[in-house]
Amino acid sequence: MLSESSAAVVTATLPAVQAHGEAITGRFYQRMFDAHPELLDIFNRGNQATGAQKAALAAAVVAYAEHLTGGSDAPWGPILDRIAHKHASLGITPAQYTIVGRHLLAAVGEVLGDAVTPEVAAAWDEVYWLLACELVAREARLYLGAGLDEGGSVWRDWRVTGRVAEALDVVSFTLVPADGGPVPTFVPGQYASVAVDLDGGRGQQIRQYSLSGRPGADHWRITVKRVRGVDGAPDGMVSTFLHEHVAEGDVLRLSPPFGEVCAVAGEGPLLLVSAGIGLTPAMAALEHLAATEPQRPVVLVHADRAGAAHAFRGELPRLHAALPNLRTALWYEDVTDAEVAGLTAEVAGGRVDPALIPLSPDAHVHLCGPLPFMNVVRGGLLRRGVPAERIAYEVFGPGMLRDDRA
Ligand SMILES: Cc1cc2nc3c(=O)[nH]c(=O)nc-3n(C[C@H](O)[C@H](O)[C@H](O)COP(=O)(O)OP(=O)(O)OC[C@H]3O[C@@H](n4cnc5c(N)ncnc54)[C@H](O)[C@@H]3O)c2cc1C
Ligand code: HEM
Structure with a gap:
């Protein structure tokens, strides 16, 4: 819980922090890497260059402040879980939270200037450490669950x-x-x-x-x-x-295996929807079900540019033989090589139309693919009556889907 005095200050300054969120996190990274160049080895330089990571960090801090001050009722657990699993897979340590906190709060001061009075600084320091403690606690549990000794390396x-x-x-x-x-x-x-x-x-x-x-x-x-x-x-x-x-x-x-998204959640019909390389978690799901629950009804919907780009398509006949209740629907932008030897898959041209996805009313759904693809498919499935809590998704980069962002 945020103290009462800090809550009032955070509520008052949240719009300014939100408006300058990415400027603050951008400045934060510059400061932190200047002081700790060794951290360049654990951060993703691609995400630094594209700005994806500074956007994800700013969104997380602002959303948490909104959550603490009652400005948002979006569930927090899933967001914390996502960050903690990612951090655990990188071997982030509690000591590094001190470094991040120091430079993040200094960046708030640099960007917002005189608006950051000692009271404002203290209030945001409190927000940071409440968030840091929640993450450190979750990460400690993940390290323990992975059988790692305290302070031991994940590698x-x-x-x-x-x-x-x-x-x-x-x-x-x-x-x-x-x-x-x-x-x-x-x-x-x-x-x-x-x-x-x-x-x-x-x-x-x-x-x-x-x-x-x-x-x-x-x-x-x-x-x-x-x-x-x-x-x-x-x-x-x-x-x-x-x-x-x-x-x-x-x-x-x-690293050990981490990740909060289960691709075979629930019981009963399962719908796996993927695009491009987003097929990889679905492959683990299909292999797992073939070994443990071969009768489970599964629909695999996969979108790709063309048959030649579609990974694992040679494995589909084997998976169909092992999973008698598997139905596959493929969407290829270019259907010239749509034939899948030995497989009666439904192959359509163009992009996935969520209205045409074969759907059981009680299906659990797992999505994985580029963000715009997942936004379209998820939106379509929600409109068709699938409750949001039955749609799990994996983002192959920092961030969440549009509807789940703060
Ligand atoms: C949970 C999770 C699971 C994943 N699973 C898989 C998987 O199973 N298979 C898989 O292939 N990938 C997967 N990924 C993605 C993978 O982690 C990498 O992001 C991917 O391989 C790209 O990494 P890279 O180092 O090759 O590209 P990066 O070097 O990180 O570049 C990423 C993008 O940024 C652009 N970029 C970089 N620098 C600049 C610049 N200066 N200016 C403009 N643009 C720039 C690049 O052109 C590129 O498009 C997963 C990601 C996550 C988070
Ligand atoms: C309260 C403090 C922190 C918050 C709110 C935070 C937030 C985030 C968020 C939102 C992501 C993206 C998750 C995703 O969607 O994939 C992320 C990833 C990451 N975080 Fe943190 N983080 C914090 C502390 C730290 C610390 C202490 C370190 C270590 C120095 C760290 C290192 C990283 C790295 C390396 C990534 C991977 C993404 C990339 O490199 O682009 N974080 N963090």
């Missing part, structure tokens, strides 16, 4: 045992722990962070990759789409590195 070496081209610009890597120890299981929908040392002395970068194989198998699988720069933007750092430099026998550093 473990994994050896690449195979590399398979799945589609145009998409490769899968299979991995086993390099120490020969047990392979942790995971919930379909969870991801691992992968840390790589970029070539040319460019330092370390970390990205998340959904585990795309069967939970409980004797290895993990990740599936990586190579991100090519468009309109003068550079190629993706880590995906390009993995595609160009990582082969069977190499060693990668991976």
